[in-house]
Amino acid sequence: MNSHYILSLFTLVILSSCSTSPNKVSDVSDYNDYLNVAENKTMMDAQKDYDFWTAKSAEAHNPYSYASQIANSQSALFATTGNIDYLKSAETHLVQLNQSNNYSVSGPMRSLAANYISQHKFKEALQLLNKAEMNGDNLDGTKKMLFDVHLELGNYKLAKTYLEGFANMSDFDYLIRLSKWSDHQGNLDAAIQYMEKAKVIAEASNLDGIKQWSYTNLADFYGHAGRIEDSYTHFLKALELDPNDAYAKKGIAWIVYSHEKNPDEALRILNTVMKDYHAPDYYLLKSEIFEFKGDLTSKNEQLALYHDAVKNEAYGVMYNQYNVQLYTQENHNLLEAIAIAKIEVENRPTPHSYDLLAWSYFKNGQLQEALQLTKNHVLGHTSEPKALYHSAEILKASGNLEKVKELKPDLMASSYELGPIMAEKVSKL
Numbered sequence: 001m002n003s004h005y006i007l008s009l010f011t012l013v014i015l016s017s018c019s020t021s022p023n024k025v026s027d028v029s030d031y032n033d034y035l036n037v038a039e040n041k042t043m044m045d046a047q048k049d050y051d052f053w054t055a056k057s058a059e060a061h062n063p064y065s066y067a068s069q070i071a072n073s074q075s076a077l078f079a080t081t082g083n084i085d086y087l088k089s090a091e092t093h094l095v096q097l098n099q100s101n102n103y104s105v106s107g108p109m110r111s112l113a114a115n116y117i118s119q120h121k122f123k124e125a126l127q128l129l130n131k132a133e134m135n136g137d138n139l140d141g142t143k144k145m146l147f148d149v150h151l152e153l154g155n156y157k158l159a160k161t162y163l164e165g166f167a168n169m170s171d172f173d174y175l176i177r178l179s180k181w182s183d184h185q186g187n188l189d190a191a192i193q194y195m196e197k198a199k200v201i202a203e204a205s206n207l208d209g210i211k212q213w214s215y216t217n218l219a220d221f222y223g224h225a226g227r228i229e230d231s232y233t234h235f236l237k238a239l240e241l242d243p244n245d246a247y248a249k250k251g252i253a254w255i256v257y258s259h260e261k262n263p264d265e266a267l268r269i270l271n272t273v274m275k276d277y278h279a280p281d282y283y284l285l286k287s288e289i290f291e292f293k294g295d296l297t298s299k300n301e302q303l304a305l306y307h308d309a310v311k312n313e314a315y316g317v318m319y320n321q322y323n324v325q326l327y328t329q330e331n332h333n334l335l336e337a338i339a340i341a342k343i344e345v346e347n348r349p350t351p352h353s354y355d356l357l358a359w360s361y362f363k364n365g366q367l368q369e370a371l372q373l374t375k376n377h378v379l380g381h382t383s384e385p386k387a388l389y390h391s392a393e394i395l396k397a398s399g400n401l402e403k404v405k406e407l408k409p410d411l412m413a414s415s416y417e418l419g420p421i422m423a424e425k426v427s428k429l
Contacts, residue, residue: 050077064096071115075114082277087115094111094112103128105137109135117149121317122347123347126153144173172201196218198214244276259416264293290302351381352382354378355373358371362393385410392408396429407429408429
């Protein structure tokens, strides 16, 4: 659910070693202790939980008695380590559990659907949730997840219908989805307002999980809005609850890199995160930062690590979009980029998927195909900065300079989210 956005202007100066920024918001003393935690308590707790339920299962007469608890602990291990094997093992247990009850209980179906959502298997998730909806038990929980999946699949009318079906301004689950819907609609102020209301409910509940989720998502939204200090503060709040929160540390690293132009400190933060947390996209982020530094050898080393990581078939389609972005960025495997982007459009016909296909066509020299997709499915359908940048480049190549002029101010205002390298390209539009 999370990405980084912002609406702030700054002058780009790309240097190989920048240690400060006029708008510096971070202080090493705020987060340094979180980078040097002796033990990963979150991971240890999840492992203990897994060991406990595995032992209970071994003693049980019914082999599926504790499948749900085992899957939950494996999902927690995935969340804290990034190790895809945990997520796939959780899937196996949940499939077995649902098969054992002939897919007749909605709770296990929702759990398996949530697993599929994590794997970007949205159509499979939708099939399960449709069955759960027909079952009728805990219908609100099912409808909330149906909203999530329809939004991911680009079924926006259906998503809105489900959202309206469980409207309740005092319900945390409704508010976070209303916030997400508002962001999808391009209404960032409303998205922040609803997420702030959700945070109040989370803090009143005193449940660390939803508090932490609220803080990191608000941090992202504050970043979108150019409220960098608020974003930084909320990432710190998340770390107070869980010193091993990899996403919060990654968020601080982005602030240090993109806002403060301090690549070395950003890399130091990421290196500490990656001791315990392993996800391929972290290699891509490090490669970008090394490129910003002008260290192309290290950049290519990180890209090689990424390629090795995503060879693991367990990832399935999870890194399709990253692969398309990488191939088009590096101008290689462009036909493969087009093929993958077509799969993404088939699986998720969203403006973002169409943008990836349009951009792949454009990089492969197929301007007319790119232009048609951009006009029909991207412009006016999304405010996501990368998609708008791609659209601007395609329009520029087709000679539509007036439309490029219209897009450029918003793109310049999105420099923080785009990052220094892409922001420099925006300045040359």
